[in-house]
């Protein structure tokens with residue numbers, strides 16, 4: 038993976054920069070706050086060397102841990118002035134290398150932004166600092182039976198700021214949406230230090246939807262210092278059904294038939310045989326070991342509705358040849374059904390020294406074809422693949438098993454992963470459903486987008502961060518200079534329209 | 541030079557038109573059915589570009605919850621096809637043709653997304669922005685580009701769909717759009733609580749929306765507006781109504797209705813509307829019908845924190861001749877005021893200062909529009925970014941120049 042060449046000039050000024058950052062923290066925060074807020078010794082820096090994509094490691098030049106918007110603004114303004122690159126970091130669980138440090142960049146850790154600012158049940162929203170974990174928001178409003186809907190599997194640790202930056206999903210997003218559908222407002226500090234408030238407790242602020250563009254921008258547009266999310270009343274009840282099929286195709290058909298019947302389950306997950314075996318061995322959820330595919334369908338809502346829909350799902354599944362069926366009769370059983378799926382990563386991790394998690398999305402009707410071609414690829418590369426799958430929305434998580442200690446095997450796993458993602462794009466899907474592009478899929482962007490497509494995306498970057506100092510080397514395979522992107526082809530005459538009247 | 545009307549049939553045609561305009565610095569006014577040209581500032585005079593010939597539904601896969609259509613496709617065609625498969629656009633796009641006096645034209649998919657429309661279900665299902673999965677467009681640079689895709693879960697690259705939704709054709713001309721579709725609810729019921737004032741109504745709506753009974757629309761009509769409804773239960777009530785909608789599978793709707801009756805029994809007398817009347821009432825609410833008989837009024841649309849609406853409404857009502865109704869559980873205030881001078885813009889926006897939110901002047905005289913920012917004025921930082929995005933996507937400033945202010 039090629040990263041932008043570090044700027045020697047900046048590296049040579051490292052001591053100066055560390056000192057300046059210490060001074061900024063001391064002046065903005067008052068006495069006592071300096072200790073531990075600027076980290077520059079190699080041993081402490083090691084904790085920041087990678088995110089969830091641990092195959093890539095790099096010590097940051099320096100880590101700074103501000104605790105106020107004011108400090109973030111001062112740091113960014115300083116870095117802007119001195120043309121120092123910046124990488125923001127939440128909890129460091131990104132699976133695409135979004136929070137991978139750069140040798141010549143300041144890393145801003147948001148761990149000290151760990152307070153929930155306001156819980157507003159009347160307006161059904163929570164205002165929080167970005168370092169608060171996803172789950173902590175749900176926990177804070179649990180007393181009144183509310184929750185925050187998007188629930189990435191990493192929710193115990195991942196930060197809400199990171200969720201906004203990655204537009205994270207979870208098993209419930211078919212019914213309740215991704216992060217972008219659940220964020221109402223944000224405070225953002227731009228690279229030049231400007232502080233901007235987007236949205237608030239109201240819906241659809243007028244003007245261009247900057248909040249929408251910021252969500253999922255992978256730390257390239259600004260540093261998020263506050264987030265307002267909407268919260269929902271917890272459904273009265275949730276029940277899950279386990280459905281085993283002797284053919285993958287039938288399981289796929291079943292998913293289509295359920296949605297076709299007008300039912301949007303709270304969650305609908307699929308696992309293939311290798312994943313069923315790995316997870317069953319790990320948690321003993323009682324999964325059917327002879328099934329080729331297992332579906333977990335969860336219905337949530339009012340009791341009457343859930344009971345009614347469970348019957349209909351049962352009927353649909355039976356009609357499509359499900360040969361294993363179990364319905365959760367209580368909360369404990371429902372949690373057990375999920376235990377396997379939720380532990381799929383560690384379970385697979387036990388089978389193999391290392392695994393590599395992919396994240397493509399496909400039109401679901403192409404599933405049988407994709408799975409069978411994936412099997413061929415797996416054979417060709419000589420690496421096992423286990424599949425877990427957000428079935429309702431076509432988001433695949435193939436887990437490629439490999440051993441990093443075997444020379445060349447990481448590369449092989451990455452190449453296999455790339456082939457799988459290209460396959461997803463080929464059948465009409467996309468490179469990433471929820472984990473983001475980061476460094477991992479950066480060089481594959483060209484399989485999905487033309488140069489013109491990518492240039493239009495980069496122009497957004499140019500508006501927010503014209504010198505490309507925020508998280509460079511991520512998302513875009515080549516970063517054009519903004520001046521170059523701004524140029525228009527002119528055949529003569531004035532191009533700029535005379536000033537439009539503005540208010 | 542007289543202004544022309546272009547009706548491109550292919551993306552190449554459209555690129556040629558944009559490129560020529562760019563080289564000559566001639567503004568282009570982009571329109572679908574032209575039903576909402578009254579929304580926003582009157583752009584500088586220029587050639588019109590109609591997207592109507594970009595018509596047709598190219599892909600519809602009900603089980604995948606996706607539909608791809610050309611931008612000029614009439615929304616009615618799409619809604620009909622979806623209804624045949626018991627599906628719908630969950631963001632419930634309202635029909636503003638009554639508001640803008642354009643009933644003879646038809647709304648297009650592209651126009652609906654470009655204005656980021658949403659109806660009463662906004663509080664549960666989101667707006668057009670939340671349902672646009674991907675698009676293809678020609679930017680002000682004359683270049684054809686795409687973003688997003690046709691799958692419902694996708695974070696590949698920046699989400700330019702969000703930028704398109706609500707950009708009023710000022711950044712690019714969309715030619716094709718993929719949207720997320722949803723199953724249409726099997727059964728619908730609306731509860732009407734009679735005789736509340738705004739404070740009591742917002743309290744009742746909040747209680748309902750905080751309950752687990754999945755109320756997906758909540759609105760309030762004062763007696764004057766209620767009287768204008770074509771639903772006799774509403775017009776005949778003779779008092780204000782607070783309307784709560786619940787939808788879903790039959791048994792679920794019945795059970796939730798019962799729970800809601802119990803929950804709100806203290807709030808006031810309760811009536812119930814069945815499917816047909818519900819449909820009409822919510823269409824009226826979405827389409828601003830309760831204010832339309834007031835033909836000469838300036839009409840404002842204000843989005844704000846729901847619980848702030850009673851206080852804001854009380855202040856707005858101090859204006860002579862003011863009329864108000866609420867949607868989104870109080871989060872949306874529709875406000876009509878006699879149209880004179882600046883349509884009371886300063887006062888209206890001052891009402892939002894404390895609680896936050898934004899006010900859009902949806903309809904007024906040209907004089908008012910000429911002296912009032914139609915859209916909520918932006919902070920310096922946001923205004924600078926807005927300008928920069930505009931000039932990055934449309935460097936010559938030819939797409940609907942001036943429409944957004």
Ligand SMILES: Cc1cc2nc3c(=O)[nH]c(=O)nc-3n(C[C@H](O)[C@H](O)[C@H](O)COP(=O)(O)OP(=O)(O)OC[C@H]3O[C@@H](n4cnc5c(N)ncnc54)[C@H](O)[C@@H]3O)c2cc1C
Nearest residue numbers: 127128129130131135189190196198199202206256261471
């Ligand atoms: C075991 C495991 C399971 C996972 N399951 C899921 C899942 O189910 N669904 C899913 O969507 N993801 C999942 N993920 C991925 C990951 O948890 C999410 O992407 C998460 O949102 C990252 O949050 P974070 O706080 O760890 O961000 P980080 O990893 O620290 O950062 C991620 C990106 O966001 C940027 N960033 C972070 N904070 C800010 C901020 N305040 N302002 C600006 N930019 C910022 C960073 O620069 C970086 O580009 C999983 C990861 C793991 C390890």
